[in-house]
Amino acid sequence: MILSMKSSIEQLRQLAPLAGLSSARLAELAEIAHVEHVARGADPLAARPAPQSVFLLAGEMLLFFQGGGTLVVVGGTEETMHALNRQKQKVARARAISEVDLLTLDDELLDILTTWDQVAAGADGAAPIGSAFSLGNLRNGAFSHLPAANIDELLKRFERVRVARRDTVIREGDEGDFYYVIESGRFQVERLVGGANVVLAELRSGDAFGEEALVSDAKRNASVTALSDGKLLRLGRARFNELLREPLLRRLRFEDAAEKVRRGALWLDVRYPSEYQYDKLPGAINVPLAEVRNMFAVLDRSRSAAAAFLFAARGFQVWLLEGGLRAAEESL
Numbered sequence: 473m474i475l476s477m478k479s480s481i482e483q484l485r486q487l488a489p490l491a492g493l494s495s496a497r498l499a500e501l502a503e504i505a506h507v508e509h510v511a512r513g514a515d516p517l518a519a520r521p522a523p524q525s526v527f528l529l530a531g532e533m534l535l536f537f538q539g540g541g542t543l544v545v546v547g548g549t550e551e552t553m554h555a556l557n558r559q560k561q562k563v564a565r566a567r568a569i570s571e572v573d574l575l576t577l578d579d580e581l582l583d584i585l586t587t588w589d590q591v592a593a594g595a596d597g598a599a600p601i602g603s604a605f606s607l608g609n610l611r612n613g614a615f616s617h618l619p620a621a622n623i624d625e626l627l628k629r630f631e632r633v634r635v636a637r638r639d640t641v642i643r644e645g646d647e648g649d650f651y652y653v654i655e656s657g658r659f660q661v662e663r664l665v666g667g668a669n670v671v672l673a674e675l676r677s678g679d680a681f682g683e684e685a686l687v688s689d690a691k692r693n694a695s696v697t698a699l700s701d702g703k704l705l706r707l708g709r710a711r712f713n714e715l716l717r718e719p720l721l722r723r724l725r726f727e728d729a730a731e732k733v734r735r736g737a738l739w740l741d742v743r744y745p746s747e748y749q750y751d752k753l754p755g756a757i758n759v760p761l762a763e764v765r766n767m768f769a770v771l772d773r774s775r776s777a778a779a780a781f782l783f784a785a786r787g788f789q790v791w792l793l794e795g796g797l798r799a800a801e802e803s804l
Contacts, residue, residue, distance in 0.1 A: 489586060507529060511568065536563065536566065605653075630706065637698055648684075649708065651683050653679075657702015661694050669695075
C-alpha cells in the first residue's frame with residue numbers, strides 16, 4: 473500500500489540535485505512534490521515511468537543491480553542524497569526492508585529548475601527569478617522550450633519597469649515594440665469595439681502579453697492598463713525575435729508536415745472561415761486566430777506564425793508550414 477503526503481522544504485534541501493535551489497523555489501516545489509509511504513516488502517521502483525528520479529527519505533531499501541550485486545541504503549544518509557534509480561550501476565529491482573518514505577520527481581522538472589536557477593545565479597545583471605518565472609510557467613509556458621543559452625541571454629536582457637495604477641502599458645493602434653512578463657500587479661486588456669472599450673481579460677503575475685504584434689509585425693490591437701501598482705519585465709523586439717520567437721517557431725517542409733499528419737498530427741488552418749472554405753487542405757481544422765486567443769483580433773498578415781507561437785508558448789507540439797499554403801499547393 474502506498475500513502476501520500478506533502479513534502480517539506482527541509483526534506484527537499486537534503487537532496488543533491490536540489491541543494492543549490494533558493495528557498496523560494498524549494499517552497500514552490502514542496503507544494504507539488506509528495507512523499508510516498510511504502511509498506512515493507514514492496515518494490516517501490518517497479519512500474520515507474522522512465523523519466524522520474526526516486527529518492528529515499530526514511531527507512532531501509534535493498535537494491536538489486538543488473539549483472540549481480542546488492543546494496544542496502546538507509547534514508548537520511550549521504551548515499552540517499554542521490555536518486556535510487558540513478559545509480560552508477562543500473563538497478564534491476566528493489567525491496568523495502570522496512571516501511572519507507574520516498575520522494576519522486578520528474579526528471580524534466582529537475583532539468584528546468586536547475587537550468588533556470590543556476591543560469592540566473594551566474595548571470596551578471598540578470599533579473600532575479602520571482603513570480604514572473606514561477607514553476608508553473610517554467611514547466612508549461614514559452615520558457616520551458618528554451619535552451620540554456622537563450623535563458624542566460626533572456627535573464628540578462630529583460631528590463632524591469634515599474635508601473636503605477638492606471639498607467640497604459642500598451643495602446644491599441646501603436647506599433648509593437650516590447651514583449652512583457654508581469655512580475656507583480658494586475659493588468660486589464662481591452663479593445664475598442666463600436667466606439668466603446670470592451671474588457672477582454674485580466675492578467676496577473678506570471679502572465680505575458682505583447683507577443684502577437686511582434687510575431688506578426690502588426691500594430692497593437694488591444695490596450696493593456698495597470699489596475700494596480702506593479703512591476704513588468706520587458707524585452708525589445710529584436711531580442712524577442714532572437715531569443716523567444718525563433719526557438720518556438722519550428723518550420724517544416726510540406727512533405728515532412730504531411731508525414732506527421734499521416735502519423736496522427738492535425739492540420740490547423742487559422743484563416744477566416746471564408747478563406748478556409750475555398751482552398752483548405754484535406755482534413756484541416758479551421759480555428760481562426762481570433763479564437764486561438766480571443767482577446768486579439770485576426771491579423772492581416774503572418775497569422776500562421778502568430779498562432780504557432782501562441783500554441784507553442786502554452787506547451788503544444790506545433791510546427792509552422794514553411795512557405796504556407798502556396799508550398800502545399802505546389803506539392804499536391
